[in-house]
Amino acid sequence: MSNNDFYIGWMPKAPGSFARHTKKVIIALLILAVTVGVLLATAQKKFSTGQFEFGRLTNITGVYFKEPVPAIKVMSGKDLLGRASYITIPLIGYGKFGAGGIILDLEKEKHLDLVKKEITLKGTLLYNDGKLLMQIDAADDPLVSVNKAAGENILPLQKELGEQTILGEIVDPKCFFGVMKPGEGKPHKDCAIRCISGGIPPVLKVINNEGEANYYLLMGAQGEKMNQAVKEFVAAPVAVKAKVVKYDDWVILYVTDKKSISPVSARQLIKPGSQTIGCIAPCLK
Amino acid sequence: MGVSYLAVGWNRQKKIYDWFIFAFCVLYLSTFIAITAISNPDYTFETALIRSTATLAILLLHVILSIGPLTRINKKFLPLLYNRRHLGVTMFTIALIHGSFSILQFHALGNVNPFVSLFTANTQYNSVSKFPFQALGFFALVIFFLMAITSHDFWLHTLSPKIWKTLHLFVYLAYFLVIMHVMLGVVQYETNPVLFVMVLAGAAALITLHLVAGTREVRKDNQLFKLKSEGFVYVCESRDVPDNCAKIFCIDKERIALFRFEDKLYAIHNVCKHQGGPLGEGQIIDGCITCPWHGYQYLPQNGQSPLPFKEKVNTYHVKVAGSQVWLNPQPLPEGTERPGAAIIIPDNQIIENVK
Amino acid sequence: MQIWTALAVLLPLGIIVAWMAIPKYPMQTLLQPDAEKPLPEILKQRTKDNYIVFIRSNRQRSAFQLEWLNKKPLTWPTATIYKVQKGSTINNGILIGRIESRGTYRFALDSTFQIANFSKDQLILYDFIHQQIIDTINF
Known part of the structure; x- marks a missing residue:
């Protein structure tokens, strides 16, 4: 090995044979990066179609129920026989919390029992595969209005x-x-x-x-x-x-x-x- | 090798190295995220970021761990070894992005502190399939963090090379933790075997490379030197040592580099004080033995770095009898001055040289 | 060298044990929201990317049924089917039923859904939360 072929990192240039070899290694590594990236990205399980309307608030009017889970029940229309049909939207809180605490705070603040009352709630919707939920966050002033007590015909079937x-x-x-x-x-x-x-x-x-x-x-x-x-x-x-x-x-x-x-x-x-x-x-x- | 630790000068080679690391990372991340977005219109950027940084960090870790054995097998890989710590710090940074976003995503905004949640959300440490894999990733990240912050030569000197090297050996534990983090985490969820096969192939490649390189060294180290006289061991013929270069011998577990410089032979300890580089694979440049790894230099006659540097290695007695070279494997104190053993050049070779 | 010899044993062991522990999720017959039996004859059929729609009837044409094969997960908050006269608005529509998860849904249709009326009526798939028409199906 001649002096020219000896590699020293603190010198400004590498000897020719080292430079040529390093170029080949660099090209191989860049090809490896693309190959591994493509393989791993395509091998991922399909992402779900779930939607979280982050940053978009929606008002929903319906009857609030505390049991079995905090939820708001919304009428979707009347069927052929004139019967009302409902959709139940479970409520959840901000972050990793349920909605129970926020609803309790709202009830205390308004001195009201919201159960079985028709209310309008403002929140962020999330849904997938036919199921709809709503996130309510105290920071969004979620209780828009409390309208009236619902009749017995709204009770769950x-x-x-x-x-x-x-x-x-x-x-x-x-x-x-x-x-x-x-x-x-x-x-x-x-x-x-x-x-x-x-x-x-x-x-x-x-x-x-x-x-x-x-x-x-x-x-x-x-x-x-x-x-x-x-x-x-x-x-x-x-x-x-x-x-x-x-x-x-x-x-x-x-x-x-x-x-x-x-x-x-x-x-x-x-x-x-x-x-x-x-x-x-x-x-x- | 510096005596003061000012900002390191980025020479041309370092700049090329860092640009390459940058290009490699950008190329990988953009490929992964673009393919994810194209093949999954419903993708979320947080998940793409967590996954792309995770896989990039693991890919970089494989590259980092393969540079050592590749260099031992073929010296042409030395340019990759020289600034390997830049790769290491980059890998840690990418892994830190992965870890931070994962902790935010999976543990923040809950009823417990995210770091407490990391260890207490899932407590099924006695199960394989349910094992809290995130804790494994966290401990690997702690090891990478300690390695990254001590990567500067200041820490090498402050901690002593032995402690520094021991600390950096923990990279192997971190690698094991990372592999188990993947196997007990995402592999338990994904149905496509590509990820599993790649993890397996990566581990197999690294194990093979290290075992091949290690076996070569062990074979060299186990070479027996039978001829002994008054503490000296016959090692080779004087013509076997090339000019300005060395031959390495392992005698009684002592690795010795025998250099030839201006027709004299000098023996010093083969292990560089910087990061344990093999001095015997270096060359004599400007009258100094130069380490092939990071260019640390030592004078052949006393094993000392030229002033103002302070590194010193052990030296050894050498004697030449006719054409035979004899070495005494008993190390002299670091930096001990001793004369070189003059090579007796046969008359016919002198005539040849004059011609 | 010793470290890698240890890893040469531990790594494959760990990888294989973890691979063997990969859970396999059980398949289960689902509770379908409507278990009504299909009527024997198909009068009309419309095929879309995400669903196939059939109008079914019996031989006597005394009963009609809407069969909705939902092939892909819904990406709307709600999806309700209304029967609306062409040219009329959704407010005058009659609710036929609601689509949720993937699967087969069957809804009874009233006698007004006669063959003669096919050209006058249309089905509208409507998201009443966002108040937008998802799709209109003409026969």
């Missing part, structure tokens, strides 16, 4: 669907339906636990072989919150044994206790068509 064992994944609906992508699975686990700990009602996401999904709210047997009890089961496959009740346009799973939720490992999966699952669809009829 309930239909009991019997006790079922349903397999799925527990998610926090705020992230899942719009705020985060992904709002489910292992990468999002900690966030989902944080959101559910903060009072956002847990939801069981259930999918079928075609990739179609249903979303069921999880409650305790007496309608109490299950937020603390479900924390350890979030973002993993679970089996939930519950009393299933259709509550207007949401299905609610009333879970007897924490023992009714159990993790499902890949080996324990019950195949579709087995007795446990097979009964579910007919039960609705």
Whole structure:
């Protein structure tokens, strides 16, 4: 090796043979950067279609209900027989919190009980796959008006669907339906636990072989919150044994206790068509 | 090698190096984000940013960890090694963006402090599939942070090379933590095997490179020197040592570089005081032994850096008997002056040289 | 060298154990919002990117049914179907039903939905939260 071929970093120029080799390495590394970038970007799971109307406030007028979860019930029109049809929009708070605290503060401030009253709320909508929720933030002065008490005909239509064992994944609906992508699975686990700990009602996401999904709210047997009890089961496959009740346009799973939720490992999966699952669809009829 | 630690002069090579790092990062990030946006109209920028910085940091970490063994296998990779710490600090910065945005996204605006939430949201440390993978990434980031802030030579001298080197060996633990962070995190969610295959391929490539380079050195180190006399060991013939260059010998676990300069032989410890570079792979420039890694210099006759620098390495006794070179592996105190052993040049070679 | 020998064992071990632990999510038959049985004959069909719409009837033409196959997740807050006379506004429309998640929906139609009226009526998919027409379906 001649002196010319010896590389010293603090010299202004590298010897020719080193410079030529380094050029080749640089080109190879740039090609590697593009290749890895393309491969990893295209290999990502499809982002969900969830929408979070960040920065856009919408006024919604409907009847406020505190149970089973804080929600506002809005009339969408009348059907062929003249019956009113409603959409239930669960409410959630700012950040990783439920809406219960904000509503309570508003009630205290206005010296009013908002339950079953027709109110206009201002908030940020988030929605996906047919489910709509609204975020209300104290900073936005969410209570626009309190109109009047609603009549008894607005009370929720309930239909009991019997006790079922349903397999799925527990998610926090705020992230899942719009705020985060992904709002489910292992990468999002900690966030989902944080959101559910903060009072956002847990939801069981259930999918079928075609990739179609249903979303069921999880409650305790007496309608109490299950937020603390479900924390350890979030973002993993679970089996939930519950009393299933259709509550207007949401299905609610009333879970007897924490023992009714159990993790499902890949080996324990019950195949579709087995007795446990097979009964579910007919039960609705 | 500086005695004062003023702002480092960015020479032409350093500038090229830094521009290349910048171009590499911009190219990767723009490719990843653009492809994500094109193939996913519903993408969110936060997620694209978290994922692009994560994957870029891991790609850079693989490049960083492969430079060492590649240089040992082929010296032509030395230009990449020279400013490797720039790559390291860049990798840490990118990983910090990933970590900060992830903590904001997943833990901020909740009912618990985000850093408390990081360790307490998911407490299933006894499960594999549910393991709190974010904690692994956090600890890796702490290691990268300590390495990045101590990357300047000031810390090398302040902490002592031994402690500094030990601290920087933690990069291997950090690499393991990063791989498990990926495997127990996003790989548990993604269905496409590309990411998993790439992680596996990256780990396999790094392990192979390090084992190949390591095995070569072990083979060299295990060379046996049978001829011994009065503490001296016969190592080679004098003609085997090229002018202004060295041969490296490992005798009784002592790595010694035997240099030839102006037809005399000098032996010094092979390990550079700066970052442990192999001095014997360097050359004599302007009368100084010059380390191939970062250009630190030592005088052959006493193993001292020329004034005003203060680095010193051990020296060794050398003697020449006929054409045979004998080395005493007993190190002399660092910086000990001893004369070079003159090479006896055969008459026929002198006549050849005169011709 | 020792470190990499250790990593050569630990890394593949860790990667394989983690790979084996990847959860597989169970499939489940869903609770469909409407389990009405389809009427046997298809009178009309319209195919769109996100859904397929059928008008079904029985042999006697005494009952009519709207079948809506929702293929992709909705990207609107709400999607309700109204029957509206051509030239009229949504305010005069009659609510047929609401579409939510992916799947098949069947809604009973009244007898006014006769073949003779197909050219006079249209279906409107409407987002009443944002008060915008998502799609208009003519038969």
